[in-house]
Amino acid sequence: MEATITLSLAWIRSVGNTQELVFASDSRLRAGQAWDVAPKIFTLPRSDALISFAGATDYAYPLVVQMSQAIGFFPASRDRRNDISVAKGIALKVFNEMRENIHDLPRGQMTAGDPGVRFIFGGYQWRQKRFRIWELHYDASIDRFTFRPVQPWHGGNSGRVLAMIGDATDEARDRLVELLRSRGKLPGNGFDMEPFEVLRDMIRDRSHPAIGGAPQLGKVYSYMRSQLFAVAWPDATGVPHALGRAALGFERFDLPLLDPDAPHLHSRHAAAASDDDEEFVTTELADEPYEDD
Known part of the structure; x- marks a missing residue:
């Protein structure tokens, strides 16, 4: 399985006076077949x-794994003494060095060409x-990987910062605008979980064969901590899914659990109680903005 398209998003979420960075993606790989359990x-x-991708998995997975290891091998980056702009530079250096090592190309092909993959970092x-x-x-x-800062939406709305990569991004943007308009949030300022709702609905309506599986969600907080979430799928009564994979019968994901139809809420409880009614495993996020009513 070499290629896939996807819908991957990242945006700055505003909750009162607090902000957090949210990543969301579908879970489908597609290359002559569909496989809905792929971490993205x-x-x-x-x-x-955090980092996510859209495009060719034969490029994306090796690149992400090696750049992650490069950060881990560099104490100043691993310990966050260097800013994330340095980590972004490490990612690009690793991507380009790896691409330069592609060899044994088809006869007549001089370069590796377009890898067909994009990332949100x-x-x-x-x-x-x-x-x-x-x-x-x-x-x-320039025949290289490079970067582009994600800018606020046009019109001077500095509070709305959103990256979209993958399949049907124009449609996703149109749906997002319509959702915001229907809730009286245009012009307004900032996003809540509306981009996730657009992704959820595009997965559910099956209008794009390249977009499918349970939604994936991760966040970065201003106290410099990242957190993955489990998502109950296909609705609040469903099995928790983490990075697209459903929990096995014996598993209790140590992750906050998100209701896809109320994504602004999430439980501190990671999973349902076990057969012998053990206490729920909880993940405490003391400073995280949440609602529990």
Whole structure:
């Protein structure tokens, strides 16, 4: 299985006076078949950033694994003494060095060409005390991976920062605008969990064969901690899914559990009680903005 398209998003969420960075993705790989259990959001050895991808998995997985290891091998980055902009630079250096090592190309092909994969990299930039998002992508004009900062939405709305990569991004953006308009949030300022709701609905309506499986969700907080979430799927009564994979009968994901139809809420409890009524395993997120009523 070499290729897939996806819908991957990252945005700055505003909750009162608090902000957090949210990543969301579908879970489908598709290359002549569908496989709905693929991790597309990745934690890193440093806890203040996440990365996700859209595109060819034969490129994406090796690149993400090696850049993650490179951060882990570099104490100043692993310990967050260096800002995430340094980690972004490490990612690009690793991506380009790995691509230069492709060899034994088909006869007549001089370069490896477009790898057909894009990444969203983001986290909390402690030097500037703000969240940052970058798109990492291949640029044919320089035959290298490079980066593009994600800018606020047009019209001067500095509170709305959103990255979208993958399949049907134009439709996803149109749906998002319509959802915000229906709730009286235009012009307004900032996002809550509306981008997740758009992703959820596009998975459910099955209008795009490349987008499917349970939604994946991760967050980065301003206290420089990242957190993955389990998502009950296909609704609140469903089995918890983590990074697209359903919990096995004996598993209790040590993750907060998200209701896909009330994504602004989440339980501190990781899973349902066990057969002998053990206490729920809980993940305490003391400073995280949440609602539990």
